[in-house]
Amino acid sequence: MRSIKQPGTPVSERIQWVEARGRAFAFRLEAGLPLLEAARRGFAAEGFAGGVLNFGNAALGPFAYVMPALSKTAENAAFYSDTFRPSGVTRTRLGSMTLGMRDGAPFFHCHGLWTEADGKASGGHMLPDETDVDEPFVVEAFGVDGAMFTAEPDPETNFKLFGPVAAASTGARATSRAFALRLRPNQDFSRCLEAFCRAHGIARAKIHGGVGSTIGARFTHGGVTEPFATELAITAGVIAPGPSGALEAALDVALIDYTGGIAEGRLIRGDNPVLMTMELVLEVLG
Numbered sequence: 001m002r003s004i005k006q007p008g009t010p011v012s013e014r015i016q017w018v019e020a021r022g023r024a025f026a027f028r029l030e031a032g033l034p035l036l037e038a039a040r041r042g043f044a045a046e047g048f049a050g051g052v053l054n055f056g057n058a059a060l061g062p063f064a065y066v067m068p069a070l071s072k073t074a075e076n077a078a079f080y081s082d083t084f085r086p087s088g089v090t091r092t093r094l095g096s097m098t099l100g101m102r103d104g105a106p107f108f109h110c111h112g113l114w115t116e117a118d119g120k121a122s123g124g125h126m127l128p129d130e131t132d133v134d135e136p137f138v139v140e141a142f143g144v145d146g147a148m149f150t151a152e153p154d155p156e157t158n159f160k161l162f163g164p165v166a167a168a169s170t171g172a173r174a175t176s177r178a179f180a181l182r183l184r185p186n187q188d189f190s191r192c193l194e195a196f197c198r199a200h201g202i203a204r205a206k207i208h209g210g211v212g213s214t215i216g217a218r219f220t221h222g223g224v225t226e227p228f229a230t231e232l233a234i235t236a237g238v239i240a241p242g243p244s245g246a247l248e249a250a251l252d253v254a255l256i257d258y259t260g261g262i263a264e265g266r267l268i269r270g271d272n273p274v275l276m277t278m279e280l281v282l283e284v285l286g
Contacts, residue, residue, distance in 0.1 A: 001273050002215045003186040004077050004228060008156040015196055016182040018164040020146035021174035022051065022283060024208065027141060029133050035060065036128040039099050039139075040106045047172030048143030050099045050106075052209020052281050054235070058137040060114075061089040064130035067122070068213065068229040068258040076158050078213075078229035078258070078275065083127065088117025089134050094254055095126070096210050096233035097139075098279050100149030100162050107151060109162050109211045109279065111233040113254050113262060123256035124231050142208035142281050145172045147180040149279060157185065161277050162211075176283050183278040189214060190249035190269040197239050197247055197282075204241070204286035207251070210234025212278030217255060219265035227257035234280060235264070 027042035029035070043051055064085045071079040095112025113123035148167035151160050164180035179200070183192055197205055213232055217225040232255040242248035251272075254264040 001188060001271070003273060004215055004275060006077050006156050006185055007075060007158045010156055011184070014184045014187050015192060016163045016184070017196070018147035018166050018180045020144050020178050020180055021176065022142050022144045022178035022281065023173060023175045024140070024142045024283070026138055028136050028138050031133050031136050033133050034128070035126070035131045035133055036106060036108055038133050039097065039108060042139070042141065043099060043143055046143055047170055048145060049167070049170050050101070050148050051141055051143040052099070053097045053139045053141040054209065055092065055095050055137065055139040058092040058095070059089050059135040060092065060131055061134040062130060062132055063090040064127040065124045066127065067124040067256060067260070068231050070229065070258060080125065085130070086116040086118070086120070090114050090116050094233060094235055098149050098162055098209055098211050100151065102151035102160070111211050111231045113256065121262065122260070123254070123262060142283065143172055143174070144178060144180055144281060145169050145174040149180060157276050159276065162279050178284065179282045181280055181282060183212070183274050185274050185276060187274055188270055189267060189272045189274055189278060190251055193239055193249045194247045202239070202282070202284050205239045205282045205284050207234055207237030208281040208283055210237060210278070210280040213275040214255070215273045215275045216257070217253070217263055218268045218271040219263065220268055221265050223263055223265055225255065225257050225261060225263045227259050227261060228275065229258040230255045230275065
Protein backbone atom coordinates (compact mmCIF):
# COMPACT_ATOMS: atom_id res chain seq x y z
CA MET A 1 0.00 0.00 0.00
CA ARG A 2 1.17 3.52 -0.76
CA SER A 3 2.62 5.49 2.15
CA ILE A 4 4.16 8.90 2.80
CA LYS A 5 6.80 9.38 5.46
CA GLN A 6 5.65 11.91 8.05
CA PRO A 7 8.13 14.13 9.93
CA GLY A 8 7.25 12.72 13.37
CA THR A 9 7.02 9.31 14.98
CA PRO A 10 3.70 7.49 14.55
CA VAL A 11 1.68 7.02 17.74
CA SER A 12 0.50 3.51 18.54
CA GLU A 13 -3.24 4.33 18.52
CA ARG A 14 -4.03 4.74 14.82
CA ILE A 15 -7.66 5.76 15.33
CA GLN A 16 -8.44 8.51 17.81
CA TRP A 17 -12.04 8.02 18.96
CA VAL A 18 -14.65 9.01 21.52
CA GLU A 19 -18.01 7.31 21.95
CA ALA A 20 -20.90 9.76 22.26
CA ARG A 21 -24.54 10.31 21.43
CA GLY A 22 -25.88 12.32 18.53
CA ARG A 23 -28.72 13.23 16.24
CA ALA A 24 -29.18 14.08 12.56
CA PHE A 25 -31.06 17.24 11.62
CA ALA A 26 -31.16 19.94 8.95
CA PHE A 27 -30.89 23.68 9.36
CA ARG A 28 -30.60 26.83 7.26
CA LEU A 29 -27.49 29.01 7.26
CA GLU A 30 -28.50 32.66 7.11
CA ALA A 31 -27.09 35.17 4.65
CA GLY A 32 -24.82 37.97 5.82
CA LEU A 33 -23.09 35.93 8.50
CA PRO A 34 -19.59 34.50 8.55
CA LEU A 35 -19.85 30.83 7.58
CA LEU A 36 -18.37 29.82 10.94
CA GLU A 37 -20.94 31.80 12.94
CA ALA A 38 -23.83 30.63 10.77
CA ALA A 39 -22.83 27.01 11.36
CA ARG A 40 -22.31 27.55 15.09
CA ARG A 41 -25.78 29.08 15.46
CA GLY A 42 -27.38 26.18 13.62
CA PHE A 43 -25.86 23.59 15.95
CA ALA A 44 -26.52 25.72 19.05
CA ALA A 45 -30.22 26.04 18.15
CA GLU A 46 -30.45 22.24 18.49
CA GLY A 47 -28.48 22.24 21.76
CA PHE A 48 -25.15 21.02 20.32
CA ALA A 49 -21.77 22.67 20.73
CA GLY A 50 -20.33 20.91 17.68
CA GLY A 51 -20.62 18.18 15.11
CA VAL A 52 -20.38 17.66 11.38
CA LEU A 53 -22.37 18.63 8.31
CA ASN A 54 -22.63 18.13 4.56
CA PHE A 55 -24.00 20.51 1.96
CA GLY A 56 -24.53 20.91 -1.76
CA ASN A 57 -25.27 24.13 -3.63
CA ALA A 58 -24.37 27.25 -1.67
CA ALA A 59 -23.40 30.85 -2.42
CA LEU A 60 -20.42 32.22 -0.51
CA GLY A 61 -18.82 35.64 -0.66
CA PRO A 62 -16.44 37.01 0.43
CA PHE A 63 -14.67 33.68 0.08
CA ALA A 64 -11.13 32.49 0.79
CA TYR A 65 -9.46 29.11 0.49
CA VAL A 66 -6.21 27.21 0.15
CA MET A 67 -5.38 24.15 -1.93
CA PRO A 68 -3.10 21.24 -1.11
CA ALA A 69 0.52 21.91 -2.04
CA LEU A 70 3.96 20.41 -1.81
CA SER A 71 5.91 21.32 1.30
CA LYS A 72 8.89 23.64 0.79
CA THR A 73 10.61 22.29 3.93
CA ALA A 74 11.08 18.98 5.71
CA GLU A 75 8.78 20.13 8.53
CA ASN A 76 5.70 18.66 6.81
CA ALA A 77 5.07 15.89 4.29
CA ALA A 78 2.75 18.23 2.36
CA PHE A 79 1.44 21.75 2.94
CA TYR A 80 -1.00 24.42 1.77
CA SER A 81 -0.92 26.83 -1.14
CA ASP A 82 -1.04 30.58 -0.77
CA THR A 83 -4.53 31.92 -0.03
CA PHE A 84 -6.94 32.43 -2.93
CA ARG A 85 -9.62 35.14 -2.60
CA PRO A 86 -11.80 35.02 -5.73
CA SER A 87 -13.93 38.09 -6.35
CA GLY A 88 -17.71 37.97 -6.48
CA VAL A 89 -19.84 35.05 -5.34
CA THR A 90 -18.47 31.50 -5.31
CA ARG A 91 -21.02 28.72 -5.74
CA THR A 92 -20.30 25.36 -4.17
CA ARG A 93 -21.22 21.98 -5.62
CA LEU A 94 -20.58 20.07 -2.42
CA GLY A 95 -18.81 20.29 0.88
CA SER A 96 -18.21 18.65 4.22
CA MET A 97 -17.50 20.41 7.51
CA THR A 98 -16.37 19.55 11.01
CA LEU A 99 -17.34 22.16 13.62
CA GLY A 100 -15.28 22.09 16.79
CA MET A 101 -12.92 24.18 18.91
CA ARG A 102 -9.48 25.68 18.36
CA ASP A 103 -7.65 27.81 20.93
CA GLY A 104 -10.80 27.96 23.08
CA ALA A 105 -13.10 29.31 20.33
CA PRO A 106 -15.38 27.75 17.71
CA PHE A 107 -13.58 26.73 14.53
CA PHE A 108 -14.27 24.58 11.49
CA HIS A 109 -12.44 22.32 9.06
CA CYS A 110 -14.23 22.38 5.70
CA HIS A 111 -13.39 20.93 2.27
CA GLY A 112 -15.42 21.18 -0.91
CA LEU A 113 -15.65 21.77 -4.63
CA TRP A 114 -17.01 24.95 -6.20
CA THR A 115 -17.22 27.27 -9.19
CA GLU A 116 -15.89 30.80 -8.86
CA ALA A 117 -17.62 33.86 -10.32
CA ASP A 118 -15.41 33.81 -13.43
CA GLY A 119 -16.37 30.18 -14.14
CA LYS A 120 -13.21 28.57 -12.75
CA ALA A 121 -13.88 25.15 -11.20
CA SER A 122 -11.82 24.61 -8.08
CA GLY A 123 -11.86 23.23 -4.57
CA GLY A 124 -9.89 22.85 -1.39
CA HIS A 125 -9.88 24.01 2.21
CA MET A 126 -12.18 26.93 3.12
CA LEU A 127 -10.89 29.54 5.56
CA PRO A 128 -13.38 30.16 8.39
CA ASP A 129 -12.29 33.71 9.18
CA GLU A 130 -12.62 34.97 5.58
CA THR A 131 -15.76 33.23 4.24
CA ASP A 132 -19.32 34.58 4.50
CA VAL A 133 -22.75 33.24 3.54
CA ASP A 134 -24.10 35.23 0.57
CA GLU A 135 -27.47 33.48 0.20
CA PRO A 136 -29.34 31.25 2.68
CA PHE A 137 -28.86 27.51 2.18
CA VAL A 138 -29.78 24.29 3.97
CA VAL A 139 -27.27 21.75 5.32
CA GLU A 140 -27.59 18.19 6.62
CA ALA A 141 -25.98 18.05 10.05
CA PHE A 142 -25.20 15.58 12.81
CA GLY A 143 -24.73 17.03 16.27
CA VAL A 144 -22.50 15.23 18.76
CA ASP A 145 -23.05 15.26 22.54
CA GLY A 146 -20.29 13.96 24.81
CA ALA A 147 -17.43 14.54 22.37
CA MET A 148 -15.84 17.57 20.73
CA PHE A 149 -13.48 17.87 17.79
CA THR A 150 -10.62 19.95 19.18
CA ALA A 151 -7.56 21.24 17.31
CA GLU A 152 -4.37 20.09 19.03
CA PRO A 153 -0.71 19.82 17.97
CA ASP A 154 -0.05 16.51 16.23
CA PRO A 155 3.63 15.52 16.53
CA GLU A 156 3.37 12.89 13.80
CA THR A 157 2.36 15.31 11.01
CA ASN A 158 3.60 18.53 12.63
CA PHE A 159 0.21 20.18 12.10
CA LYS A 160 -2.46 21.37 14.52
CA LEU A 161 -5.31 19.00 13.70
CA PHE A 162 -8.88 18.32 14.76
CA GLY A 163 -9.35 15.17 16.81
CA PRO A 164 -12.17 14.03 19.11
CA VAL A 165 -11.89 14.50 22.87
CA ALA A 166 -14.42 13.70 25.58
CA ALA A 167 -16.66 16.64 26.47
CA ALA A 168 -19.36 17.36 29.01
CA SER A 169 -22.91 16.79 27.82
CA THR A 170 -24.77 19.91 26.75
CA GLY A 171 -28.12 18.23 27.40
CA ALA A 172 -29.00 18.18 23.71
CA ARG A 173 -31.59 15.70 22.53
CA ALA A 174 -29.46 12.87 21.19
CA THR A 175 -31.10 9.76 19.78
CA SER A 176 -28.27 7.67 18.34
CA ARG A 177 -25.12 5.94 19.51
CA ALA A 178 -22.22 7.57 17.69
CA PHE A 179 -18.43 7.65 17.52
CA ALA A 180 -16.37 10.72 16.72
CA LEU A 181 -13.23 9.54 14.89
CA ARG A 182 -9.92 10.76 13.55
CA LEU A 183 -7.96 8.37 11.32
CA ARG A 184 -4.18 8.81 11.40
CA PRO A 185 -1.86 8.60 8.35
CA ASN A 186 -0.78 5.63 6.23
CA GLN A 187 -3.70 3.26 6.90
CA ASP A 188 -6.34 2.34 4.37
CA PHE A 189 -9.45 4.45 4.78
CA SER A 190 -11.99 1.64 4.24
CA ARG A 191 -10.17 -1.19 5.99
CA CYS A 192 -9.53 0.71 9.21
CA LEU A 193 -13.20 1.73 9.46
CA GLU A 194 -14.27 -1.87 8.90
CA ALA A 195 -11.85 -3.06 11.59
CA PHE A 196 -13.08 -0.37 13.99
CA CYS A 197 -16.68 -1.45 13.53
CA ARG A 198 -15.83 -5.11 14.10
CA ALA A 199 -13.89 -4.25 17.25
CA HIS A 200 -16.84 -2.28 18.67
CA GLY A 201 -19.61 -4.68 17.75
CA ILE A 202 -21.07 -2.41 15.08
CA ALA A 203 -22.99 -4.32 12.41
CA ARG A 204 -24.01 -1.29 10.35
CA ALA A 205 -23.09 2.41 10.46
CA LYS A 206 -23.58 5.61 8.51
CA ILE A 207 -20.88 8.24 8.03
CA HIS A 208 -21.70 11.88 8.69
CA GLY A 209 -19.37 14.70 7.73
CA GLY A 210 -15.97 13.54 6.58
CA VAL A 211 -13.02 15.89 6.02
CA GLY A 212 -9.43 14.87 5.36
CA SER A 213 -6.93 13.70 2.78
CA THR A 214 -5.77 10.54 1.03
CA ILE A 215 -2.52 9.67 -0.73
CA GLY A 216 -3.89 10.19 -4.20
CA ALA A 217 -6.96 8.05 -4.90
CA ARG A 218 -8.10 4.89 -6.64
CA PHE A 219 -11.78 4.69 -7.65
CA THR A 220 -14.07 1.77 -8.42
CA HIS A 221 -14.99 3.38 -11.78
CA GLY A 222 -11.35 3.07 -12.81
CA GLY A 223 -10.27 6.64 -12.20
CA VAL A 224 -6.89 7.31 -10.61
CA THR A 225 -5.52 10.41 -8.89
CA GLU A 226 -1.73 10.15 -8.96
CA PRO A 227 -0.64 13.41 -7.21
CA PHE A 228 -0.28 12.37 -3.59
CA ALA A 229 -1.48 15.51 -1.77
CA THR A 230 -5.27 15.94 -1.77
CA GLU A 231 -8.07 17.71 0.07
CA LEU A 232 -11.08 15.40 0.34
CA ALA A 233 -14.73 15.57 1.37
CA ILE A 234 -16.88 12.50 1.97
CA THR A 235 -20.17 12.85 0.10
CA ALA A 236 -21.75 9.58 1.33
CA GLY A 237 -20.57 6.62 3.34
CA VAL A 238 -21.87 3.45 4.96
CA ILE A 239 -20.31 0.40 6.59
CA ALA A 240 -22.50 -2.68 6.20
CA PRO A 241 -22.28 -6.41 5.43
CA GLY A 242 -21.24 -7.09 1.85
CA PRO A 243 -22.14 -10.08 -0.36
CA SER A 244 -19.90 -12.37 1.68
CA GLY A 245 -21.43 -11.19 4.95
CA ALA A 246 -18.24 -9.40 6.03
CA LEU A 247 -18.34 -5.69 6.76
CA GLU A 248 -17.54 -3.46 3.79
CA ALA A 249 -17.16 0.33 3.69
CA ALA A 250 -18.73 2.13 0.71
CA LEU A 251 -17.12 5.57 0.61
CA ASP A 252 -18.11 8.17 -1.97
CA VAL A 253 -15.77 11.16 -2.03
CA ALA A 254 -14.79 14.29 -3.92
CA LEU A 255 -11.30 15.75 -3.90
CA ILE A 256 -8.83 18.16 -5.42
CA ASP A 257 -5.13 17.41 -5.70
CA TYR A 258 -2.18 19.79 -5.56
CA THR A 259 -2.11 20.17 -9.36
CA GLY A 260 -5.74 21.33 -9.40
CA GLY A 261 -7.10 17.99 -10.60
CA ILE A 262 -10.65 17.24 -9.44
CA ALA A 263 -12.00 13.72 -8.95
CA GLU A 264 -15.18 12.14 -7.60
CA GLY A 265 -16.34 8.58 -7.07
CA ARG A 266 -16.31 5.55 -4.78
CA LEU A 267 -12.98 4.58 -3.28
CA ILE A 268 -11.58 1.09 -3.83
CA ARG A 269 -11.40 -0.81 -0.54
CA GLY A 270 -7.81 -1.54 0.46
CA ASP A 271 -6.09 0.94 -1.88
CA ASN A 272 -6.64 4.42 -0.42
CA PRO A 273 -4.42 5.28 2.55
CA VAL A 274 -4.90 8.41 4.64
CA LEU A 275 -2.35 11.17 4.01
CA MET A 276 -2.62 13.52 7.01
CA THR A 277 -5.95 12.95 8.71
CA MET A 278 -9.58 11.93 8.24
CA GLU A 279 -12.22 13.10 10.68
CA LEU A 280 -15.83 11.93 10.67
CA VAL A 281 -18.72 10.71 12.79
CA LEU A 282 -20.06 7.16 12.67
CA GLU A 283 -23.74 6.83 13.53
CA VAL A 284 -24.42 3.28 14.72
CA LEU A 285 -27.42 1.75 12.94
CA GLY A 286 -27.09 -1.81 14.16
